Amino acid sequence: MSDQIPAKGQVPEAPEPGQPATIAVAEPSKAQQVLREIMGGSAMISVLAVVLALIVGAILIALTDKNVQAASGYFFSRPGDTFKAIWDSASGAYSALFQGSIYNFKRPEFATGIRPLTETLTFATPLIAAGLGVAVAFRVGLFNIGGRGQMLVAAGAAGYVGFAWDLPFGIHLIAAVLAGMVAGAIWGGIVGLLKATTGAHEVIVTIMLNYVGFYLIGYMLRTPGLLQAPGSTNPKSPAILPTAVFPELFGPQYNLHWGFVVVIAATIYVWYLINRSSLGFQFRAVGENPNAARVAGIKVKNIYVYAMLISGGLVGLAGVAQVLGTVTSGFSSGIDAGIGFDAITVALLGRSRPIGVFFAGILFGALKAGGYSMQAAQGIPIDIVLVVQSLIVLFIAAPPLVRAIFRLPIPGVVKTPRTPVTAARKAEVSK
Template identity: 75%
Template sequence: MSDTPPQTPSATPPAGSATPPASRRDRPQTDEESRWHGVFREITSGSAIISVLAVVLALLVGAVMIAVTNDDVQESAGYFFSRPSDLLGDIWGAVSGAYSALFQGSIYNFGRDSFADGITPFTETLVFATPLIAAGLGVALGFRVGLFNIGGRGQMLIAAAIGGWVAFAVDLPYGIHLVAALVAGILGGALWGGLVGLLKARTGAHEVITTIMLNYVAFYLVSYLLREGFLRTPGSNNPKSPASKETAIFPDLLGPDYNLHLGFLLVIAATVFTWWLLSRSNLGFQFRAVGENPNAARVAGISVSRMYVYAMLLSGGLVGLAGINQVLGTTTSGFGATVDSGIGFDAITVALLGRSKPWGVFAAGILFGAFKAGSFSMQAAEGVPIDIVLVVQSLIVLFIAAPPLVRAIFRLPTPSDTPRRARPIVVKEVAAK
């Protein structure tokens, strides 16, 4: 019996033998490759790309509708098999002409003589976007807390009624009068929204039902006040309020040749405030905790009912900013019961497109403001119905509400398919005894 230990086979190949090359699949990725691959995965599986692609898809469907409803396209389709180039040319002319008119009516008009005149459409876009952004921020704030605030119409009407009354009935010095009317409008919207939060906190009433009902209450209340109450114009049978006094009107930002007013700067300040509130404040942390899981937030010691009241107060105040913006900046000659102009419901679309993030809502509001400003140019220059723009906006909501559809069309990876970063294996060396 030999004392020599048995020889273990060597892992190294014998000299002179060729080492088989590793395949590309088995070759480990470098740090740089894996990093860029992770960035690409993060972009393509994120929510921001879904919003962008939803707009692209809606514009493509809108292009189809523009082509189908165009008279020249319908005429050339009748002899398509004899001259197919005519149909293709008419389709291109209709779609490019419509979207060119949309651009020139909302961003820059190349037909104007000077840059100052050509930039006028963009200022109109910002005017339309101002109340949309303010109301969208209010709806987005409710979304982050798990509340569906669809009472924007009622909150805007109450804000317009209270702030508008201060604007035309109270005599105050310039500056103080403007601030008083602005604060009164924001408080009116906040109280009307806070009532919804109080009902939910105390009785458990669903905010969707209460906001819908309060929309009707606000509409008929303001309609009555415009006919018989303190909002009525003396000596007039028209249900319209008196004009706001000069001391309570938003000043122009770029001079009398443009309609852009101070309300746009207030909306920028509101966006910064909402971002800070949700991302940097203790109250915002509690809002987000309640929105993620109210039961877990309650176990952690957060008063969920109080958060609902606070959230609806702030949400209603932001929507109220949109309402008073209409009175002090847009309809300064007097307002009626339709002063909200559908902004309260459009704000839901803006909040969805912006993914309930303040700066996303800001960008979405400008986009929808461009749609509103450019739709008139599309109708005047190309004869495209304004309803097509409304269809495009509705399709944006549809595609945003169905992310799997967008991912399937563009073959994007789903978030669950995103590979997780492998954790490093820690090996402990144990010293031999």
């Protein structure tokens, strides 16, 4: 198995739902065919899913808006007022979302106007890293819900190296990043090891390790000499030394840091790992069918361990990015900020493909960044972002639904829609 590096496409992968199957269509004109594929294809579905989710979000915002409620009280005498109020609330919310996530037109020059976009990328950094981790596990057929625990121990390790060790610039940062990733990898590796040796269900173990990690870090954060800031009684760590902080990417007026570059590198690495390497081939084989993989001579149990190690390390990178990049003034046990769970939706939206995860992470980062400005400017709770995110994933996962809503043509002969993520299964724990 060692030197068998498969060429791309050697493993027939399940076509994504909604993607045109390769079967030839009874040929109308070429142009018509192209149009049909664009209209019914996977990219169109994704765009429409986002639109649909935003529409549902707008309805929610409008329904709960005070002005809309007031105007609807006299709907039958002046219906225009109601529609205007609905338009005002929805457009106000979404323009705040846009200006908080991409470009702020209220700023005079480009340098400050573009700041929201860098905020988006800052929010996207840990989401992509953790999403990649969850995606790697998905590809092997493992469901890693343990992002929270892995991020926390990674944050703890990276933070400890970051504030307690005294190393020169550069080396310090690398040491801290590695410490965090190793800690995350260990936390994930425990799961793989337990699954391989005892058959323990990874869903249970990851959930349980979330709590264990949370309480462990909580204990360390309030114990002097471990992670607690000296002279403080709060459960909070001291600030990270400047030598261990990710430098800003575009200067001090933006929060975006070099962690984003590391995450780009991680995306490329995962792409190489999954699509080009021998290990990745084994990952995918186990993910598609562990029994067939075993018959083919792949050591399935080892693959589980490797996959969870890599998965945990990548999720750990998210924790590292938080501690060494975003929140450098010391962290508390809420440092994971729900990213461990968001990462699951990111991985699902990205269909567990590295590139897909990258852009899904940026989209969710934009929603997060914009959500905060929406909350500040329009008083709309940030939770609406969760609604929009989950609806996007739901709609994307069910192309027939989106097609039905928009009455789109079905491109070509659609094969039985198989789900992209083989992960999710199945009580195939029994071997």
